[in-house]
Amino acid sequence: MKITAMHITPIALGDPPLLNAAGLHAPYCLRTVVEIVTDNGLTGLAEVPGSAATNAKLEAARSIAVGRDPLNWHALRAALRAHFGNEGAAARGDKPWDQRSLVQVESALDVACLDVAGKAFGVPVATLLGGVVRERVPYSAYLFYKYEGAGGELAFGTDPAATGWAAARQKAALDPEGIVAQAQAMVREFGFESIKLKGGCFEPAQEVAAMKALRAAFGPEVPLRLDPNALWTVETSIRCGRELEGVLEYLEDPCRGQEAMAQVRLAVKLPLATNMCTTSFDDLPGSVQTGAEDVILTDHHFWGGVRSSMELAAWCRIHGRGVSMHSNNHGGISLAAMTHLGAAMPNLSYALDTHYPWQWEDIIVGGRMRIEGGCVTLPKGPGLGVELDRAALARAHENFVRCGLKERNDEIEMQKKVPGWKFAQTRW
Amino acid sequence: MKITAMHITPIALGDPPLLNAAGLHAPYCLRTVVEIVTDNGLTGLAEVPGSAATNAKLEAARSIAVGRDPLNWHALRAALRAHFGNEGAAARGDKPWDQRSLVQVESALDVACLDVAGKAFGVPVATLLGGVVRERVPYSAYLFYKYEGAGGELAFGTDPAATGWAAARQKAALDPEGIVAQAQAMVREFGFESIKLKGGCFEPAQEVAAMKALRAAFGPEVPLRLDPNALWTVETSIRCGRELEGVLEYLEDPCRGQEAMAQVRLAVKLPLATNMCTTSFDDLPGSVQTGAEDVILTDHHFWGGVRSSMELAAWCRIHGRGVSMHSNNHGGISLAAMTHLGAAMPNLSYALDTHYPWQWEDIIVGGRMRIEGGCVTLPKGPGLGVELDRAALARAHENFVRCGLKERNDEIEMQKKVPGWKFAQTRW
Numbered sequence: 001m002k003i004t005a006m007h008i009t010p011i012a013l014g015d016p017p018l019l020n021a022a023g024l025h026a027p028y029c030l031r032t033v034v035e036i037v038t039d040n041g042l043t044g045l046a047e048v049p050g051s052a053a054t055n056a057k058l059e060a061a062r063s064i065a066v067g068r069d070p071l072n073w074h075a076l077r078a079a080l081r082a083h084f085g086n087e088g089a090a091a092r093g094d095k096p097w098d099q100r101s102l103v104q105v106e107s108a109l110d111v112a113c114l115d116v117a118g119k120a121f122g123v124p125v126a127t128l129l130g131g132v133v134r135e136r137v138p139y140s141a142y143l144f145y146k147y148e149g150a151g152g153e154l155a156f157g158t159d160p161a162a163t164g165w166a167a168a169r170q171k172a173a174l175d176p177e178g179i180v181a182q183a184q185a186m187v188r189e190f191g192f193e194s195i196k197l198k199g200g201c202f203e204p205a206q207e208v209a210a211m212k213a214l215r216a217a218f219g220p221e222v223p224l225r226l227d228p229n230a231l232w233t234v235e236t237s238i239r240c241g242r243e244l245e246g247v248l249e250y251l252e253d254p255c256r257g258q259e260a261m262a263q264v265r266l267a268v269k270l271p272l273a274t275n276m277c278t279t280s281f282d283d284l285p286g287s288v289q290t291g292a293e294d295v296i297l298t299d300h301h302f303w304g305g306v307r308s309s310m311e312l313a314a315w316c317r318i319h320g321r322g323v324s325m326h327s328n329n330h331g332g333i334s335l336a337a338m339t340h341l342g343a344a345m346p347n348l349s350y351a352l353d354t355h356y357p358w359q360w361e362d363i364i365v366g367g368r369m370r371i372e373g374g375c376v377t378l379p380k381g382p383g384l385g386v387e388l389d390r391a392a393l394a395r396a397h398e399n400f401v402r403c404g405l406k407e408r409n410d411e412i413e414m415q416k417k418v419p420g421w422k423f424a425q426t427r428w
Numbered sequence: 429m430k431i432t433a434m435h436i437t438p439i440a441l442g443d444p445p446l447l448n449a450a451g452l453h454a455p456y457c458l459r460t461v462v463e464i465v466t467d468n469g470l471t472g473l474a475e476v477p478g479s480a481a482t483n484a485k486l487e488a489a490r491s492i493a494v495g496r497d498p499l500n501w502h503a504l505r506a507a508l509r510a511h512f513g514n515e516g517a518a519a520r521g522d523k524p525w526d527q528r529s530l531v532q533v534e535s536a537l538d539v540a541c542l543d544v545a546g547k548a549f550g551v552p553v554a555t556l557l558g559g560v561v562r563e564r565v566p567y568s569a570y571l572f573y574k575y576e577g578a579g580g581e582l583a584f585g586t587d588p589a590a591t592g593w594a595a596a597r598q599k600a601a602l603d604p605e606g607i608v609a610q611a612q613a614m615v616r617e618f619g620f621e622s623i624k625l626k627g628g629c630f631e632p633a634q635e636v637a638a639m640k641a642l643r644a645a646f647g648p649e650v651p652l653r654l655d656p657n658a659l660w661t662v663e664t665s666i667r668c669g670r671e672l673e674g675v676l677e678y679l680e681d682p683c684r685g686q687e688a689m690a691q692v693r694l695a696v697k698l699p700l701a702t703n704m705c706t707t708s709f710d711d712l713p714g715s716v717q718t719g720a721e722d723v724i725l726t727d728h729h730f731w732g733g734v735r736s737s738m739e740l741a742a743w744c745r746i747h748g749r750g751v752s753m754h755s756n757n758h759g760g761i762s763l764a765a766m767t768h769l770g771a772a773m774p775n776l777s778y779a780l781d782t783h784y785p786w787q788w789e790d791i792i793v794g795g796r797m798r799i800e801g802g803c804v805t806l807p808k809g810p811g812l813g814v815e816l817d818r819a820a821l822a823r824a825h826e827n828f829v830r831c832g833l834k835e836r837n838d839e840i841e842m843q844k845k846v847p848g849w850k851f852a853q854t855r856w
Binding site: 069071072073074075076078120121123127128130131132133281284285288307311314315317318319320344346 | 497499500501502503504505506548549551555556558559560561709712713716735739742743745746747748772774
């Protein structure tokens with residue numbers, strides 16, 4: 001089998017004005033859809049975060065991928081690395097989201113090749129990762145502080161005709177009460193059984209209060225997580241962490257860097273999780289040396305694919321780390337890949353993060369995947385089990401062209417609401 | 429797909445009187461052949477070291493395996509562990525060979541299920557491990573001190589009509605000259621480009637002299653290894669290790685335990701390898717903590733299968749360890765599995781060990797696999813690419829019944845030649 005073509009389609013999906021440590025989400029989130037086509041008529045899909053840098057590398061990867069056997073991932077990956085060189089962990093950048101791009105190219109091709117392999121063999125991707133451990137993969141509610149607004153074409157406007165979660169999704173949530181209301185609406189719609197709040201937006205005391213309000217509203221049986229995206233100092237992390245002992249299942253990236261995280265971990269009786277200080281294989285020896293975290297959030301987009309994420313999971317088992325999963329905004333192809341990974345990972349310890357409830361558009365046949373009882377059921381059918389809806393893909397690409405965004409930049413979006421606002425690596 | 433039957437066949441293959449730290453090889457080495465049969469008519473093969481303990485566990489595993497999907501390894505492995513419990517690293521034992529048996533059951537079923545999967549999908553096992561990195565997998569010449577004798581039916585006798593390597597294989601090798609002659613005959617026959625000596629048999633000075641004699645005979649372009657199987661003290665290891673700096677590509681297990689190995693590693697400018705102090709996933713944190721070795725020898729029979737060996741290889745990449753491969757006596761099914769693993773492992777750093785030249789019988793269709801230019805070429809055909817020769821299997825099983833051996837016990841064999849000989853964990 002040989003890859004005969006590789007299609008790269010940047011898309012934009014509507015996204016509400018969600019707040020985070022780096023600023024404010026734009027009315028659209030950017031993704032890039034990657035398709036490989038093989039000489040026996042199969043198509044493999046993948047989706048990665050959209051950025052000009054990644055798209056350029058994907059374009060450059062086409063001539064490396066075309067002509068190669070999609071079943072020989074080791075050879076294709078070696079060719080990619082020979083061409084692009086190996087990126088060090090230093091290139092991750094200081095933002096909450098990872099800015100390395102070679103790992104995303106590897107992820108796109110890893111997933112697309114597995115989708116092809118699954119279709120060729122007539123088995124799900126999860127089978128090719130060693131077998132299905134769970135058919136229903138649990139996700140966590142992902143709460144955001146947000147301004148009022150729907151996002152997408154409506155931008156900061158709202159659709160007064162919306163009902164249910166679609167209406168709740170438009171509402172502002174800028175204090176503990178707003179966060180609890182958002183959680184209640186999201187849980188009512190999707191049945192999530194654990195809840196995460198994206199923090200790093202307000203004074204730590206307010207975010208601690210929000211977690212306590214969630215605890216009061218949902219009770220101890222619903223695990224809670226808070227992610228200040230490393231905006232806190234070590235001192236603040238210890239003080240707030242102690243306040244949250246017994247309240248959270250884990251505190252994610254309170255502060256920046258393995259050494260700082262390790263200091264907090266020693267001082268606070270609360271598991272620490274990360275997708276910011278231990279984010280690549282190069283970081284793992286430092287994780288052992290420092291004892292930076294209890295839980296690593298994998299994300300197949302940034303760990304080089306679902307196979308590499310399985311390697312990370314094995315490492316976590318060996319070194320006593322729990323495994324959870326990070327998410328950026330994404331569509332159904334990524335949700336399918338995340339679900340196969342979650343279905344196959346023996347030591348998945350926590351419900352996965354997903355931004356999926358914040359979107360309402362998708363590019364897959366049959367429309368949006370369903371989240372029921374907080375879980376996504378492993379798609380039926382071989383490979384990823386999802387197919388491209390060409391008309392929806394075309395619309396999402398038109399959105400991309402029309403919205404004019406080329407990179408995620410939450411600082412610029414924030415400045416539209418709060419003139420002069422600046423991102424800071426450490427804020428409180 | 430479902431497993432409908434599991435056949436477990438103990439066999440014995442002729443083996444010459446090879447010396448090692450634990451004594452002397454018996455005239456036969458024991459192996460167990462495992463076949464799983466599926467409801468769609470496929471057969472998956474595997475081979476593990478033969479012992480009553482492992483055979484009993486394999487028998488007990490049958491009821492767990494039958495009825496399960498061979499494509500869902502994670503579920504089958506979880507069921508095995510639920511039944512047998514998890515064996516700690518402590519059960520490895522003090523002999524040069526690993527005496528844990530659950531890992532061998534897991535290895536047998538991992539390999540047999542992959543053989544089935546490869547046949548079902550029409551691809552080699554190496555493809556299911558991520559893809560073929562090399563078609564020709566390099567092996568190392570594996571030299572042994574030995575008494576004169578052919579082994580097998582001839583036991584300590586010899587066949588005077590033998591020629592070539594078959595004649596050389598019968599000869600005694602009890603000093604550096606004998607070892608060099610053995611190496612020359614073996615390299616002439618198989619084309620090996622690296623050489624290992626099983627040490628731990630004679631005074632360290634004699635074994636150091638043997639390595640220097642090999643170096644003088646083969647020159648610096650042929651990498652050399654010595655494996656005293658942990659019989660040396662730390663002091664002896666440092667003294668002899670220093671003598672071998674610049675002579676060996678690595679020194680394997682000079683002494684016992686991670687702490688002792690780490691002391692030697694700090695004192696000697698020579699890579700240290702192990703298949704005795706870091707032998708399970710439970711040992712890996714200690715390996716990081718102590719810095720016990722530079723190279724880990726995987727062996728899919730003792731690491732729980734080829735998929736687990738790939739996990740070990742990933743760990744070695746992350747933590748800067750080289751990867752080589754250990755061998756006990758084995759037949760062609762194991763050689764095929766080792767070759768698929770070696771073909772798929774991106775960071776295989778060294779030629780693999782194999783005892784295969786010491787055997788002359790096999791149980792696979794077409795007779796013995798060929799080693800040419802020191803390499804085994806990845807078998808053609810799906811799965812492992814080897815099939816059982818039923819008549820040869822029956823003969824090998826008859827050998828097993830007739831020879832009366834139930835366990836490897838090199839001490840008893842040694843006592844037949846050297847009355848009163850006793851194994852000691854540390855000798856020099």
